[in-house]
Each structure stands twice: as structure tokens, then as C-alpha cells.
């Protein structure tokens with residue numbers, strides 16, 4: 001017996017991914033994450049970064065760096081334990097309380113990432129007598145979390161309330177029904193219609209889970225997220241989110257909501273029970289990030305202003321965009337080759353933005369997804385618009401249906 005067939009298969013799969021242009025090459029940054037990043041040596045190495053999740057521009061904020069540095073000196077480096085053995089530090093509790101206060105929830109439990117939060121939440125709370133109804137465009141971590149759970153699964157078309165109602169009618173006999181949705185769908189920058197979702201949920205006695213990773217810190221009043229935007233905080237029982245995007249961008253995630261839910265997750269959520277506690281310095285920086293986000297109307301205004309400048313400028317040039325006011329600004333390209341060509345053209349013009357094509361988005365719906373950051377300047381946004389204006393295939397881009 002030889003292991004060669006296994007390695008031959010991997011080599012062949014890798015070649016196939018390269019041949020089909022699905023192979024992901026990683027860009028190496030040589031500067032901190034910020035609105036302009038260095039990726040190599042020489043004049044052309046500084047790029048305007050239009051593809052990070054650094055919505056509030058806090059990833060290299062002096063306040064966060066100082067908070068993390070102070071924590072490193074006082075709290076130490078690592079916890080070397082899961083939370084329930086000897087890995088619970090006072091700063092974890094402080095951050096959990098601060099997130100609850102910020103979101104207006106009863107309690108919060110931290111995870112190493114939002115991927116882990118979503119991987120753990122369904123299986124711990126629901127079983128084979130229950131039903132989960134999930135939006136078709138939910139994040140991969142919700143899909144995987146649901147797969148790990150024995151509850152029956154139903155899917156509804158993206159943000160389609162009629163289709164959600166159809167699914168809800170198929171739930172008779174279920175012990176518990178849970179509707180799971182992203183607060184913002186990250187490929188399109190579309191905000192979930194939480195008002196209608198919550199109204200339907202109430203009528204059918206269903207729980208609502210919202211993953212607010214692409215909203216927390218910058219959407220809704222004081223950046224409290226999509227439930228606050230729609231005024232339905234009391235109708236969303238479970239919110240999951242990340243510290244890895246607007247709130248500093250390091251890592252960490254959470255589940256926030258009703259006290260009983262959080263208490264039970266501490267007992268049963270497997271990624272919480274069997275994975276190391278978050279580094280204290282990350283918690284310290286996240287505390288600073290929440291302070292900056294909560295008092296960050298100016299940051300949010302800047303983000304909204306630059307987003308509007310980019311969106312209106314691109315629309316004036318005749319290109320089709322996804323979403324409507326969110327800083328995720330997808331330039332719809334239709335075929336994958338046009339998205340690749342546009343991203344290549346951006347790169348030649350010192351702009352970093354990546355193409356997305358099948359299987360990340362459906363066939364024929366390729367796009368270059370741009371993301372605006374509060375620290376982008378007008379000049380940087382205008383440089384992006386100038387690049388689009390001189391894109392050799394602009395006419396083809398305008399004709400995308």
C-alpha cells in the first residue's frame with residue numbers, strides 16, 4: 001500500500017484549481033492593515049486598499065495598539081487554557097459585559113472567531129425535534145454550524161419574505177423553530193429585512209438569529225448593528241458577530257442574547273469548551289474599539305460619505321452595482337473574465353480589489369467587490385473612479401445585465 005494515490009489526487013486537484021482559475025494566491029502585506037498598504041518593494045508597491053473589512057479604519061488605530069500593548073504588559077501574552085478550566089480572565093468578563101451593554105442584550109459569550117460562534121451555537125441549542133430556516137446566502141459558518149446540528153433544515157431564497165413564509169408553513173410539529181440570517185449579506189452588501197423577518201417570526205413563534213459581522217460598529221444608531229437599525233433588538237433573540245472586521249480586525253467572535261441561551265452555550269458549545277481562550281490583549285483592544293465605535297458618529301459619517309461618493313461616481317460611469325448604501329460596493333461584471341480584467345486593471349493603477357466568481361458567487365454573477373473604509377480620503381475614492389473611467393472594457397461593463 002502506498003500513500004501516493006492520495007498525494008496524486010491532491011496534486012491533480014491543485015492543478016485543476018489553477019487551470020480553472022479558482023486557485024487563490026495570497027498577497028503578502030508589508031505594512032499594517034490600513035487604507036493604503038505596501039505589498040512589495042519599489043514605487044508601485046503602495047496600493048489603495050479597497051478590499052478589507054476594516055470599515056471604521058481601526059485595525060491600526062493608535063488607541064487599539066496602546067490598549068493591546070498595555071494589556072500585554074499587565075495581563076501577559078496567552079491564557080494556555082480553555083475558559084472553563086483556568087482560561088477565564090477578568091478582561092474576558094469585562095468584554096462580554098461591554099458587548100452586552102453595547103448591543104442591548106442580556107449576556108454575551110466570547111469565541112475565538114465568529115466562525116466558531118456559528119459553528120457552536122446551533123448544535124448546542126437545537127436537536128432533532130427542531131427546525132432551522134436559513135437564508136440561501138448565509139455565510140459559510142452558518143451553513144457549517146447548521147450541518148453540525150441535528151435539527152431539520154429548510155432554506156429560503158435570499159431575503160425573500162414570501163419564501164420565508166412558505167418555509168414557515170412547513171414547520172408544523174416542530175418543538176422550536178429558528179430563523180437564521182446574516183444581518184448584511186457580504187457578497188452583495190444587502191441588508192436583511194429584519195423588520196419583516198421579525199414580524200413573521202413573531203407570528204410563527206420562531207426564534208431569530210442574526211449574524212451581524214458586516215454591521216457591528218458601523219450600521220444602525222451608534223453602530224449597534226442591524227437589529228438596532230430596524231428597531232427590533234427585542235425581537236432578535238440571538239446575535240452573533242466578529243471582532244475581526246470593524247471592531248479592530250484582529251480576531252474573536254461572540255454570541256449575544258438572552259441570559260439562558262448564553263448560560264447554556266457556556267455549558268455545551270463545543271468550540272467554546274474545546275478551544276483556547278482569546279488572548280487578553282485582543283480583548284483590551286476590542287474594548288477600546290467598542291468605545292471608539294460607540295462614540296464614532298464622525299467615523300460613520302466619513303464612511304457613509306466616502307461610500308456615497310464611490311457609489312454615485314460608479315453609477316454615473318454607468319456600471320452596475322450590488323446593494324444600496326452599504327460600504328460593500330460590488331461592481332457587477334457578469335462573466336469571470338471581466339471581473340479578473342477589472343481587478344488586474346485596478347492593480348496596474350495601484351488599487352487593490354479582488355474578483356469573485358463561481359463557486360463563491362453564482363455562475364454569470366462575477367464581480368469585483370470593493371469595501372470602503374472610514375479612513376479612505378476623497379482623493380483615494382476619486383483615484384478608483386478615474387481608474388474605472390479609463391478601464392479599456394468599460395463599455396462591456398456598462399452592458400452587464
Ligand code: PLP
Nearest residue numbers: 113114115139186213242244253
Ligand atoms: N459571519 C459572517 C457573515 C462573515 O462575513 C464572517 C467573515 O468572513 C464570519 C462570520 C466569520 O468571522 P470570523 O472571521 O470572526 O471567523
